[in-house]
Amino acid sequence: MTIFLTGSTGFVGRNLLEYLVKTQPQQQLVCLVRDLDKARAQWPQPPDNIRWLVGDLLRPETYRDALQSAELVFHVAALVGLRDGEAFFTQNTTATRHFVDTLIPSNRLRRLVFVSSISATDREPGSPATDCLTEAFPPQPQTDYGRSKLQAEQCIIASGLPHTILVPAYIYGPYLRAGSSTERLIQDLRAGKRYTRFPFPGAISAIHTEDLSQALWIAANHPHTLNERFLISNPEPVPIVDAFATLANCLGLNHTFTPSPITLSEADLARYRRQKPSPGSNPILRRILWEHYFACSPAKWYQATGHQAQIAFDDGVRRTLAQLEKNLSAAI
Numbered sequence: 001m002t003i004f005l006t007g008s009t010g011f012v013g014r015n016l017l018e019y020l021v022k023t024q025p026q027q028q029l030v031c032l033v034r035d036l037d038k039a040r041a042q043w044p045q046p047p048d049n050i051r052w053l054v055g056d057l058l059r060p061e062t063y064r065d066a067l068q069s070a071e072l073v074f075h076v077a078a079l080v081g082l083r084d085g086e087a088f089f090t091q092n093t094t095a096t097r098h099f100v101d102t103l104i105p106s107n108r109l110r111r112l113v114f115v116s117s118i119s120a121t122d123r124e125p126g127s128p129a130t131d132c133l134t135e136a137f138p139p140q141p142q143t144d145y146g147r148s149k150l151q152a153e154q155c156i157i158a159s160g161l162p163h164t165i166l167v168p169a170y171i172y173g174p175y176l177r178a179g180s181s182t183e184r185l186i187q188d189l190r191a192g193k194r195y196t197r198f199p200f201p202g203a204i205s206a207i208h209t210e211d212l213s214q215a216l217w218i219a220a221n222h223p224h225t226l227n228e229r230f231l232i233s234n235p236e237p238v239p240i241v242d243a244f245a246t247l248a249n250c251l252g253l254n255h256t257f258t259p260s261p262i263t264l265s266e267a268d269l270a271r272y273r274r275q276k277p278s279p280g281s282n283p284i285l286r287r288i289l290w291e292h293y294f295a296c297s298p299a300k301w302y303q304a305t306g307h308q309a310q311i312a313f314d315d316g317v318r319r320t321l322a323q324l325e326k327n328l329s330a331a332i
């Protein structure tokens with residue numbers, strides 16, 4: 001069987017590729033990569049079943065034949081960020097439209113699995129975020145990133161291709177993207193920034209890359225996932241205070257929460273809820289700290305597949321930091 005993968009040089013895709021190499025050694029893994037040197041640096045001794053295909057989602061001629069020969073397709077690649085910008089529509093919507101159009105004539109495809117984002121669901125402006133998002137929430141993306149991912153989902157659904165859409169909440173694990181929010185939080189905790197010591201009341205749903213990779217494989221193969229869309233995360237959201245304390249503890253920092261002079265009145269919170277993200281200020285980041293903004297329920301996924309993310313947040317953080325340190329010492 002041939003498995004086609006996009007985004008394998010990125011954070012989520014690299015973890016998925018490692019998972020597939022480990023669990024599917026007999027399958028051919030074709031990875032669409034823009035930068036061959038980057039792929040080779042990540043895999044100095046790649047196993048025989050990986051094939052790098054140099055190309056770009058925006059240039060279907062670079063991947064048409066290989067894509068149409070694949071039985072399973074994981075479309076992970078995207079431009080990611082909780083922001084606005086035209087580039088999101090090019091890299092996420094247009095690129096996915098080209099990809100899907102190229103796949104439609106295939107007579108081999110068993111399943112196309114698409115990694116979307118909780119930002120494509122998001123929340124209605126102005127409303128308090130106290131409950132967990134579910135698939136029943138009408139999507140109300142608040143950023144161009146979220147809108148572009150939702151449009152990509154719509155392209156896939158409209159294509160009539162056999163598909164499954166997974167909508168992850170916050171993802172963490174090895175090979176964090178440089179400049180990612182987790183990396184920045186680690187730096188801020190190390191620097192003792194004041195906000196990291198404030199006991200914010202928010203909570204966020206999270207999933208470790210190993211659990212997500214396993215879910216993606218199940219999504220590709222399970223009969224009850226065909227043409228369905230699932231939110232995916234650990235069963236319970238992580239309180240922000242636990243996330244900060246766990247990270248600090250795993251980093252060996254002497255971290256205590258202090259009552260902070262920062263306060264947020266109901267009126268300010270109501271203002272954040274209505275505010276649109278702008279280059280200088282991102283109300284979504286504030287709402288993640290103060291509310292249950294990106295908290296979601298993976299109940300539909302569990303009911304369909306019986307699968308549940310297993311890696312507890314503290315264990316997942318320990319694994320993530322261990323890999324970061326390994327990389328750091330390899331680079332020195």
Ligand SMILES: NC(=O)c1ccc[n+]([C@@H]2O[C@H](COP(=O)([O-])OP(=O)(O)OC[C@H]3O[C@@H](n4cnc5c(N)ncnc54)[C@H](OP(=O)(O)O)[C@@H]3O)[C@@H](O)[C@H]2O)c1
Pocket residue numbers: 006007008009010011012013032033034035038055056057058075076077078079080091095115116117118149168169170171172177
């Ligand atoms: N990170 C999160 O917390 C999170 C949460 C929810 C959902 N997601 C979703 O997870 C997926 C992966 O995100 P990530 O965090 O792994 O992002 P990432 O680290 O930035 O990786 C993005 C990958 O996409 C590739 N790519 C982008 N545009 C491409 C194009 N035109 N042609 C070919 N490849 C292209 C990149 O290639 P290069 O290496 O050449 O740049 C890279 O391999 C995305 O669909 C995102 O929406 C992420």
